[in-house]
Amino acid sequence: MKKWILWLSMTASACQEKPTQTNDTATAKIAIENSDPHTYARPHLAIVKHLDLALKVDFATQKLQGKAVWTIENVSKGNEIIFDVNGISIEKITTGEEETPAKFTTDSANEFMGAPLKISILPETKRISIYYSTSPDATAVQWLTPKQTAGKKHPFLFTQSQSILARTWVPCQDGPGIRFTYNARIQVPKELLALMSAENPQQKNDSGIYHFKQTHPIPSYLLALSVGDLAFKSIDSRTGVYAEPSIVAKAAWEFADMGRMADAAEKIYIPYRWGRYDVLVLPPSFPFGGMENPNLTFATPTLIAGDRSLVSVIAHELAHSWTGNLVTNATWNDMWLNEGFTTYFERRIVEAVYGEKEMQMQEVLGRETLNGQIKEFGATSRDTKLKGDYAGRNPDDAISEIPYEKGYSFLRTIEAATGRENFDAFMKKYLSENAFQSKTSEEFLEALTSDLLKNDSELVKKIEIKSWVYEPGLPTNAPPVAAPAFKTIDSLIGIWSDGGSITGMAKRISSANERLYFLGHLPATTTAEKMTAIDNEFNFTSSNNAELQCDWYTLSVRHQYKPAYPGIEAFLKSVGRRKFLMPIYKEMKKTPDGLQWAKKIFAEAKEGYHPLAVQSVGALLAE
């Protein structure tokens, strides 16, 4: 904390130093990059432009070893460039083609920020080679044992760099406002395939050496690597799926609409700029839903429901190819620019591919989640503002429903006030003009006010921009949401609560979203007897849809519906996604018997969980 304050004052004074060079885009970006509280880098003085990465993946020691060669621009012609590192062992650093040894220092590391790596350079330095290895504890790098994979024969590795974890596996200027292109050479055991957030191979080779190229400038949080026994299956000319061989066919069937979604997205906004779009399905222990790594979304296998009912997560990750990866939030305090826009664009894609009815249901479920989140934080909490305030805190704390669902509702408010056609035209222009750049909330609002609202003060007032972006809670002009399908469910629940029959209801409440709404709106007084009737009608205990399983199993624990217990144990032992583990364990913890049961299951299941999930569940049960 103290170190943090020190850093802030350092940045403030650096801000007043005048770079000698005047006509570079880097100069114009000073304000943006200096306002990022989560990187030690001072990109207005010296900034990275391109990375040549060469790494050897060693499963035995759980280390990545090699070098990061950075092409830099010494904007200020000063004598230092600063990178972010966290837990990386540096062997040596050189400058220039001739590899002259360079002086460098690292300060002691802050808990989540890591440390600044300060390298001495000359005014003309263009190239820096950092020879290093990662620690087995590198937070971004997850080493899975064969047991944690579907195939059980080979180890597996994947990285997760967002928000500020790239610095645990690559020394970099680790802020979303700083972009670079990259090439990589990755050496892996011969029986495994390596993939990155770049142009990817579609099959293994005999050398175990793979080359990658990302020709578009990306921020460091989109650096990604995965290594495993992986196979590829094409979906159409530009989309496909990578997964372990035993799941690749199932995954390709589940995500068959990816191409249609990409087509729909291009029709709404502008052409896809990245070349191929593929999805990598990770082993069951992946603790997240999905990560929008460019060219290659990383996804949880819990999306494979067998009925294509959870593909809106793919629509979300695909949408990030425009909102997030193409035009990026400049700092993590502006995260709603990534996630609010992507939630909005995701639902536009869903509407285009699956219809308005489906989109409306997602919108209602989203608003309910938002209201729940605001209630949890408190309506006056600073963490309910769209423009976040995470200086001095881990930016991962910013990942709540607020940037997603409040951001979504704000964009719907703008759309309602200006008309969809006008809003779409504005967004097309905004995305084209700002492609491969990073933007602050203020820069977006400036474009919105002048371009779309034409500085019409009435319209600005009507939308209540300031209140949406800088005030806590949900503004009163949030557009109402409603799904006719859910109204029917409300009345069916009412009839049933008053003693009516449940028979035939499964036919009327048939889609996954309708069923999620149904489970979320069951009366608190539901008895084990009523749970039996519901299960007889809907067969929730034997569902393959992880979202439904999670909600049903949580209710089963709450209402002590014992026939579901074996299913609950099996679920907790096979799924590692925290979104599903936490609610069930939390519910179990509410009674002494439940807590004992939870501890027993956790002891047996944890070997298969991701370390982050072990940490979360372990802390929950130990409280």
Ligand SMILES: [Zn+2]
């Ligand atoms: Zn997202």
